[in-house]
Amino acid sequence: MKVLYNGDFIEKEDAFVDIEDRGYQFGDGVYEVIRVYNGTLFTLKEHTERLFKSAKEIGIHLQGTVSDMENKLKQLVSENELTDGGLYIQVTRGVAPRKHQYPDSLTPQITAYTFQVKKPVQEQTAGAKAVLSEDLRWLRCDIKSLNLLYNVMEKQKASEAGAFEAILVRDGFVTEGTSSNVYAVIDGVIRTHPATNLILNGITRRKLLQVCEEQGIGVEETRLCKADLLRAQEIFISSTTAEVVPIIEIDGQPIGNGVPGEITKRVQEGFQQKIKHETSVPS
Template identity: 60%
Template sequence: MKVFFNGRLIERSECAVDIEDRGYQFGDGVYEVIRIYNGSFYTLNEHIARFFKSAAEIGIDLPFSEAELKGELKELIEANQVQDGGLYLQATRGKAPRKHQYEAGLTPQVTAYTFPIQKPEKEQQHGVSVITADDLRWLRCDIKSLNLLYNVMIKQKASEASSFEAILIRDGVVTEGTSSNVYAVKQNVIYTHPATNLILNGITRMKLLELFAKNGWQHKEKAITKDELLSADEVFISSTTAEVIPVTVIDGQKVGTGTPGPLTKEVQKAMQNSILSETAKPV
């Protein structure tokens, strides 16, 4: 399998990172996960724009333009002949003697590789159970950084509870999932946390907001409480790899009827149409 490593396409077996790479030692870097359908990227422009924004937020100066990077990534999926799957893209600040502060002029280490994704069709059709947990992450969740330890800990807790995801609660209000954005439907109005420093503004979230407006679905970027979440008529989550998944049980309590709701199903259809429109090959 080919990987993109510091401007070159090389075999995965040839890819090596120094032991003093700051991403390895400090989580000092940023990343993106991009979905591939029918041999084409979905929302590539949006992902790359956020990648550059995240890098700029932490002071990493990437050694190429957005256009150059997109060209390299397209070469990568062609080299690996990927029709359906995902691409992981990461930039670290680079290697340096281990200390918290760093000198100017470090060379970023940039890596990308493709990987298979099993579409969560069962979960999309039938819905999933989730748990809630305290949101104890740092206050710059808007940066898609490599610092995911708390997310990992809580996602594992959800897995051990036979749940698909954990929804995080900060100061009594719902922020997001460990690896997803969260939406609650009440009286046909869709609520989701506004795009502040307390959540990652997911690319799928941004696409869904466009689809809500396009389809005339009432929606508000407004924080809701845990009690409001538990009393919602419908709840769903979104992410690049999960797309749109209904939540039918929260902390052992049914959401609405305990089955995927009608508006959630309409959102799923709109999402699939969006994916097809962007990635379908001409006949």
């Protein structure tokens, strides 16, 4: 398998990380995960633009343009003859002796590779369980950084409890999942946290908001307290690899009727149609 390593395509076994790479030592970098359907990188531009924005927010200057990066990632998918799967791209600040402060002259390290994706069909169809966790992350969750330790810890706790996701609550208000955005249907209207520094404005989230607008489904980008979440008629989450997954139980409490709701199903179908339209996936 080919990987993209600082602009070159090399065999995976020839790729390595320097022991003094700041991404390895500090989590000093940013990343993106992009879904591939029918050999096409879905929402490539949105992901690449966010990668550049995240890098800029933490002071990493990427050479070249968004278009240059897009072409490299397209070539990587082609090199690996990937039809259905995903692509991971990571940018670190660079290699330097281990100190918290860093010199201005570092060269960003860029790596990318493709992978297979196992779509969570069972959860998408029948719904999944979630648990609630306190949101103790830093206050720049809008930056897609490599610092995911707390997300990992809470996701692992959820998994050990037999849940698909941990939904995070900060100061009494629902923010997002450990690796997803969260939506609640209350009185026929979808409510989801506004795109502030407290959540990652997911690319799938943006597409779902478009789907809702096109289908005439009401959406309110507003803070949702824990009590409102638990009284919702429907809850669903979204991410690049999971797409749209209904949540039918939280902390052992059924949500609505305990089965995926009709609005969630409409959103799922609308999203699949958007994928087909934008990637020419045959029916």
